[in-house]
Amino acid sequence: MLAAVLYGQEDLRLEQVADPAPAPGEVVLEVTTATTCGTDLKVWRRGGHARMLTPPTLFGHEAAGRIVALGKGVKGWAVGDRVVANNSAPCMSCFFCDRQEFSLCPNLIFNNGTFAQYLKIPAAIVRHNLWNISDALPDALASLTEPLACVLHGVARSGLSTLHQPLGTPPKVVVIGDGAIGLMFVGAIAMEGAEVILFGGSESRLQIGERFGAQHCFNHHQVESIPEVVQALTAGMGADIVIEATGIPRVWETAIACGRPGATINLFGGCPRDTSITVDTERLHYAELTLKGVFHNTPAYVQQALSLIASRNLPLELMITDQQPLQNLGQVFEDMKQRKTVKAAILPF
Numbered sequence: 001m002l003a004a005v006l007y008g009q010e011d012l013r014l015e016q017v018a019d020p021a022p023a024p025g026e027v028v029l030e031v032t033t034a035t036t037c038g039t040d041l042k043v044w045r046r047g048g049h050a051r052m053l054t055p056p057t058l059f060g061h062e063a064a065g066r067i068v069a070l071g072k073g074v075k076g077w078a079v080g081d082r083v084v085a086n087n088s089a090p091c092m093s094c095f096f097c098d099r100q101e102f103s104l105c106p107n108l109i110f111n112n113g114t115f116a117q118y119l120k121i122p123a124a125i126v127r128h129n130l131w132n133i134s135d136a137l138p139d140a141l142a143s144l145t146e147p148l149a150c151v152l153h154g155v156a157r158s159g160l161s162t163l164h165q166p167l168g169t170p171p172k173v174v175v176i177g178d179g180a181i182g183l184m185f186v187g188a189i190a191m192e193g194a195e196v197i198l199f200g201g202s203e204s205r206l207q208i209g210e211r212f213g214a215q216h217c218f219n220h221h222q223v224e225s226i227p228e229v230v231q232a233l234t235a236g237m238g239a240d241i242v243i244e245a246t247g248i249p250r251v252w253e254t255a256i257a258c259g260r261p262g263a264t265i266n267l268f269g270g271c272p273r274d275t276s277i278t279v280d281t282e283r284l285h286y287a288e289l290t291l292k293g294v295f296h297n298t299p300a301y302v303q304q305a306l307s308l309i310a311s312r313n314l315p316l317e318l319m320i321t322d323q324q325p326l327q328n329l330g331q332v333f334e335d336m337k338q339r340k341t342v343k344a345a346i347l348p349f
Contacts, residue, residue, distance in 0.1 A: 002348070003116035004329055006059040009047030012330060017058075017116075022071030025123025027130070029065030029083065033139035034114040034346045035320065037062055037147055038179045041336045042247060042270070050273055051110065052087075058113030060346075061087035064133060064142040065119060074126060084142045085121045086129035086149065086302045087111050102298040103153065115329055117348045129299050137310050140320055140345040148305035148316075149297035151184040156301070157294045158241050158266045160192055165240075170195045172234050174258050175214070176226065177245030177269060178205035180319050180343050185243050185268075187212035187314040194241075197233060199226055202339055208318045227257040234260065244268055249275045256280075261287040268294050319343045 003017045022028050040060060043049045052061070067081045077083075090097050090105035097105050109124045121130060133142045163171050171194045175185050178200025190196050190213025198214040200206050206217040216233060223229055230239055238260030244252055247269030256279060259265050283289065297305075309316060322344040324332050335341045 001117040002326060004059045005056055007056045012044060020118055020120035022069050024072040026071040027067050027074055027121045027126055028069040029119045030068045031063050031065045031114060031119050031348045033143050034060050034063040035143040036344045038181055044333050053112050060114035061112050062143045062146050063114035064139040082133040084131050084133055084145045085125055086146055089124040089128045103296040115346055129302055131306050134310050141309050141316055144316055145306045148184055149301040151188050152301045152304050153297045154266055154268050154294045155188050159264050163240055171240045174230055174239040174242045176251055176255055178202055182245035183208055183212055183319060186214045211315055211318055226254050230258045247271050249277050252277045259289055264290040264292060266292050266294055320345050
């Protein structure tokens with residue numbers, strides 16, 4: 001089969017590799033649509049990922065497909081089922097899994113290889129993170145389940161539902177970053193009734209943010225100080241919650257500066273390895289800030305994400321700004337690097 005293999009920094013090759021065969025407990029999917037992701041772009045540009053993969057490796061982690069082969073002992077699934085498989089599964093037996101902190105499981109099994117004609121799903125993912133797709137849901141939208149699950153996990157960890165607000169006063173939430181993850185955060189948070197302030201660098205993406213429910217959208221290229229804009233919109237206080245969705249250390253520092261006393265700062269965008277930030281310890285202490293890193297998702301959020309996509313309550317199709325055959329994947333990543341594409345639907349035929 002034809003598949004994309006990542007060899008290193010910006011070294012992605014399309015190669016003929018052996019068709020996968022399922023071992024006991026595994027299934028094989030025919031990939032019907034795979035979608036590109038900001039994480040894929042970062043991994044391609046950096047040449048690897050500390051947790052998810054080590055080159056050379058099959059590449060891509062968002063896809064919808066159809067089961068074409070079942071390994072021995074697989075129950076509850078049949079050839080022909082339309083499914084989406086998360087790119088990981090927890091072990092369900094470690095210290096963290098016992099406490100239902102599944103994204104912290106040190107034994108997370110990751111799976112890559114969606115940019116291909118076929119995809120083998122490990123047994124743990126078959127058991128815990130393989131889900132049916134409803135007949136009415138297009139493959140490209142179903143493929144967005146994994147990133148939306150990460151966002152729903154991030155929203156829950158930001159404490160939005162536990163904020164004590166005066167009656168009639170919506171929480172004020174800043175989202176920094178207009179990539180797919182940032183835009184999904186806007187949609188998920190706006191659905192909860194918050195007032196969302198979005199900062200990004202693309203007018204077309206900011207327009208999508210408006211469609212997703214952002215009340216205030218700013219191009220950071222046209223803003224001298226993001227924290228000062230936030231202060232002006234919040235009577236000098238700062239935001240209740242700040243979501244950082246770029247993975248740039250200096251933007252982490254900007255995000256911290258946007259929060260009010262008592263704010264939660266969700267440092268969601270993963271930065272390059274061995275980077276660091278500077279924090280004003282006096283403000284951190286006396287303003288009682290909560291700085292929170294949030295990683296990945298859990299099976300429960302994967303299920304919630306698929307249900308939200310199927311509801312069509314968010315116009316997620318707006319984020320799929322390109323569709324290309326697998327043979328054009330290299331150009332797709334160049335376009336993403338130039339910010340010409342938010343997400344692309346890749347058809348492996």
